[in-house]
Amino acid sequence: MTGKNTVILAGCGNMGFAMLKGWLASGALQAGDVYVVEPSEQLRSRAGELGVNVAAGASDLPHELNPALVILAVKPQAVDAVLPDYARFADAGSTVVSVAAGITIARFEEKLGANAAIIRVMPNTPAAVGAGMMVLCANSRVGEASMEFARTLMAASGDVAVIDDESLMDAVTAVSGSGPAYLFHMIEALTEAARTAGLPDEIAAQLARQTIYGAAVYAHESGVEPGTLREQVTSPQGTTEAALSVLMKDGRLTKLMTEAVEAARKRSVELGK
Numbered sequence: 001m002t003g004k005n006t007v008i009l010a011g012c013g014n015m016g017f018a019m020l021k022g023w024l025a026s027g028a029l030q031a032g033d034v035y036v037v038e039p040s041e042q043l044r045s046r047a048g049e050l051g052v053n054v055a056a057g058a059s060d061l062p063h064e065l066n067p068a069l070v071i072l073a074v075k076p077q078a079v080d081a082v083l084p085d086y087a088r089f090a091d092a093g094s095t096v097v098s099v100a101a102g103i104t105i106a107r108f109e110e111k112l113g114a115n116a117a118i119i120r121v122m123p124n125t126p127a128a129v130g131a132g133m134m135v136l137c138a139n140s141r142v143g144e145a146s147m148e149f150a151r152t153l154m155a156a157s158g159d160v161a162v163i164d165d166e167s168l169m170d171a172v173t174a175v176s177g178s179g180p181a182y183l184f185h186m187i188e189a190l191t192e193a194a195r196t197a198g199l200p201d202e203i204a205a206q207l208a209r210q211t212i213y214g215a216a217v218y219a220h221e222s223g224v225e226p227g228t229l230r231e232q233v234t235s236p237q238g239t240t241e242a243a244l245s246v247l248m249k250d251g252r253l254t255k256l257m258t259e260a261v262e263a264a265r266k267r268s269v270e271l272g273k
């Protein structure tokens with residue numbers, strides 16, 4: 001219960017559970033080293049099925065628990081209410097890791113004291129299958145060993161980036177934190193378009209999902225610029241050119257994506273207020 005690999009995960013909803021699955025599947029954490037705190041009975045038993053220790057509230061945690069990390073995966077609106085429950089761990093030297101969108105390190109320092117070690121992480125749900133994008137930003141109180149542990153843990157869930165300028169976390173949230181939803185919506189849109197083009201439901205869904213998966217894997221593994229890969233698909237006067245003349249007309253899709261990312265970034269700033 002005391003150990004350099006012990007963690008508390010407070011909140012095991014969409015994001016907390018996705019990270020937990022990635023950590024356990026990769027062997028980055030042993031189930032016995034994880035203490036999940038989750039008020040929802042259904043979500044608690046879902047976590048319990050992975051073999052981790054579960055508690056309905058922080059007061060149910062063993063008194064002698066001295067975790068290396070306390071990972072908060074509750075909604076941004078719940079952070080202030082949850083923090084007093086975990087202040088004793090921060091006081092005892094645990095590093096507090098928050099994945100909450102918008103909530104600044106200063107806000108944690110305000111509640112936990114200026115000496116508290118805080119790491120903000122912006123993960124995304126593909127962490128569940130080891131394909132996440134995890135961006136870390138720490139305050140100066142985080143020791144080398146804790147930072148290394150947090151970084152190793154996050155690396156087990158996907159790619160890791162560390163940034164020093166915390167003000168960039170709102171943009172990070174808008175791009176990689178929310179980003180999977182944009183691509184899931186792209187699958188939905190392509191499926192709908194496939195149906196409209198006459199394909200049966202099942203094959204429409206299969207084609208959309210596999211095409212976006214294949215394109216993402218190919219872009220990732222080939223190391224070739226996406227613009228070049230796009231050109232390789234686009235035969236002169238062919239079908240792709242016809243489609244791209246719709247998507248790229250006056251930079252239409254780029255403008256739409258820029259507008260969407262800016263809306264998410266602004267919302268992240270608002271959540272921090």
Ligand SMILES: NC(=O)C1=CN([C@@H]2O[C@H](COP(=O)(O)OP(=O)(O)OC[C@H]3O[C@@H](n4cnc5c(N)ncnc54)[C@H](OP(=O)(O)O)[C@@H]3O)[C@@H](O)[C@H]2O)C=CC1
Pocket residue numbers: 010011012013014015016037038039040043057073074075076078082099100101122123124125177178
């Ligand atoms: N979903 C995503 O893709 C991403 C989410 N995030 C961030 O992750 C955080 C969680 O988001 P998400 O997982 O989607 O939200 P969820 O609502 O799915 O999960 C949060 C969980 O925390 C529980 N909870 C509430 N109070 C406490 C408490 N005192 N102690 C322990 N658990 C508690 C909630 O229970 P109840 O519902 O009963 O209140 C809920 O089950 C947010 O701050 C979000 O900004 C970051 C990146 C991506």
Ligand SMILES: O=C(O)[C@@H]1CCC=N1
Pocket residue numbers: 101173177178
């Ligand atoms: O939608 C949200 O606010 C959270 C943060 C990033 C992804 N999901």
